Amino acid sequence: MHTLRNFWRLARPFWTSEEKYPALLLLFATVLMTLCMVGINILTNFWNLHFYNALQALDYHGFLIGSLQFILLQIGTAAFTVGAFHFQQKLTLRWRRWATRNMLDQWLDNQRYHKLKLSETDVDNPDQRIAEDIDLFIIKSLKLSLGLLTSVVSLFSFLHILWQASSLVSVPFNGESFVIPGLLVWVALVYAIAGTGVAFWLGRALPSLNFMQQRREADFRFSLIRLRENADSVAQYRGEAVEKQRFNLRLEAALENFWALVKKQKLIMGYSTLYLRSATVIPMFIMAPQFFAGAFPLGRLTQISAAFGEVHAAIAYLVEVFPELSEWKSVIDRLVGFQERLDNVEVKSQVRHEQQANGLDIKDLDIWLPNGRPLFKGFNLSLKPGDSLMISAPSGYGKSTLIRTITGLWHHARGSSCYDRERALTLSQKPYLPLGNLREALWYPKPPRREEDAALRQIMEQVGLQHLADQLEQERDWAQTLSVGEQQRCAFVRALLTRPTVLFLDESSSALDAANEARCYQLLKQTLPDTILISVGHSASLEHFHWQVLELRDEAQWVQRKVRQAV
Known part of the structure; x- marks a missing residue:
């Protein structure tokens, strides 16, 4: 029975x-x-x-x-x-x-x-x-x-x-x-x-x-x-x-x-x-x-x-x-x-994720690990359109966890996170390239627009992917075909195409050399002047592309400072 x-x-x-x-x-x-x-x-x-x-x-x-x-x-x-x-x-x-x-929808x-x-x-x-x-x-x-x-x-x-x-x-x-x-x-x-x-x-x-x-x-x-x-x-x-x-x-x-x-x-x-x-x-x-x-x-x-x-x-x-x-x-x-x-599976988060058209506001954010060890206590952050922030710390200090909490992927937290969630984009260290042709991979998660192929090819040339411009129709397992550096530049193309209001970059340029990294960040600053940039990285050279730096320290402590000369 x-x-x-x-x-x-x-x-x-x-x-x-x-x-x-x-x-x-x-x-x-x-x-x-x-x-x-x-x-x-x-x-x-x-x-x-x-x-x-x-x-x-x-x-x-x-x-x-x-x-x-x-x-x-x-x-x-x-x-x-x-x-x-x-x-x-x-x-x-x-x-x-x-x-x-039905089960796919649930999943x-x-x-x-x-x-x-x-x-x-x-x-x-x-x-x-x-x-x-x-x-x-x-x-x-x-x-x-x-x-x-x-x-x-x-x-x-x-x-x-x-x-x-x-x-x-x-x-x-x-x-x-x-x-x-x-x-x-x-x-x-x-x-x-x-x-x-x-x-x-x-x-x-x-x-x-x-x-x-x-x-x-x-x-x-x-x-x-x-x-x-x-x-x-x-x-x-x-x-x-x-x-x-x-x-x-x-x-x-x-x-x-x-x-x-x-x-x-x-x-x-x-x-x-x-x-x-x-x-x-x-x-x-x-x-x-x-x-x-x-x-x-x-x-x-x-x-x-x-x-x-x-x-x-x-x-x-x-x-x-x-x-x-x-x-x-x-x-x-x-x-x-x-x-x-x-x-x-529904994990009830104590973080209030709210929608707002302009800016990004984080209030009273507490983050901890599953074992209870605190990473952040009473964290507050307010950014206006066009602001940029770099999060810097050694490995294991919670840089990526902070990004995941703000975007709603980490549930061991409480507080509030407010920004334009419908037009936000996150670029991870290992970009996701779905199965299909290259055009679909570059536009992901939005549907491709063939009428903008000229602009797409121009952006590909600007980030150093001009050798792939004639392969937009080809269907391959691009995650296995392209190097990690090429995949990361594809992710930058994706950001430049979709023009998000808030862009999170979680070590998304770690596989790029200094020249290509600088080129991609310069493109972001020039093409998306009103986009809020929040980057996670180790390279000191990245500081020049941000207005502020958030340095994470031991025992859930941090220091937030401004960069003297931001690009």
Whole structure:
């Protein structure tokens, strides 16, 4: 029941959304096709009766009629199978599109993706939850539910046939023969319940093994991605041996769990095969005495055997799909776990982030580390349009943390932060260049404007990227193609294009030589005279491009001074 509640928790948002009516129509069409296939199975069962009776009676005309009926039944089976597949896949496509976009919205809204990284360090591979687990959840949910529907309808459809056939079976006792009402039904029921119980007992460890397998496979893939993203650094360190050792450890962890999973699956597979196949001969053994006594013809025996198989398969459905059921449960557990983290990730900040059109005002700002050590106490700052401030301190003194607090990315703080947040921009030490063409990367996060390509090329030339001006249409992994220095100059191009009212530069020129750094800052001062600049850096040469310097010191102390000659 707990798994079913979790299933409905994941499924309900889609089935109560604006997509519910088209989805219900597709579900109705899929169910209708499925029921038609059950109808074909019922007709096939009666076909068994007449066809094998014709064979036993050497009725050639009946044989030909039966052959024609068989062809029509197979055509109907193929048509309804394709129809059910078509509507089911359309429903899967619609559901997956909505569910993936919905979870992406939750993950991206209010910067949950960033807050998860800070507060939920045990969240494993959110990318897999969104890209793979949602798809698995939808596919397996539809497959299992439609399979269950088919089993229930088949059970009640063939139950009547099997119940009637039980009247043909007499049980000898004390010299007399007795007819047990529904004997074949009760045999199928007991056999199925017993088999299902054994299957659940044998496979009780499968859900946890499936859960762990997905996690270890994702960890292995992530380590490969990390090497690709940091190929230059690894090559410079000559860290191939260490990386290989880490790959092997994660691979062995995945393979070890995989083999444990295989051993359990072998046990379940062998048991299920023996259990399901043996069901086909049970009714024949029960009815053999009456058949050989001539109580009924071969067609009746074949029909009853087929009906027994359908009833037994319907009751034993869970045995047949138990491996998939365990995997479905593990997928639900992973998605629910991720959903709970998304729901609870909201870290309440005590910093009031307010919008104001002009200037930047920081009042009574206290910042501390997660362990409680204070970085700032009662910090105040007021800057007017065109002002510039450089934050200087050795590493570990909280320069970047101050920027992150002001911009709302650090929550261990209180106070107030007021500026034009809608037109602010932050350039980090490691710029982000999204996948796509170079024009889109330079305009990010705004949509590119082709009509301003001339201005874009001029800015690229001013920052020393004229060699890339003819590659605006090319799509590459620019973060891997460009050097860090080139990436940082791309970030300056981005700032000059978007013209923010407040620009935070968090060591955004650390990979540039002195000449290129001076060129980029000079461009900012000339092109964006009314923009508030707040820079984090170590280079003393940067002071000349700022009106004030904020020097951070030990024990949450700081000194703010003016620069004598600012450019």
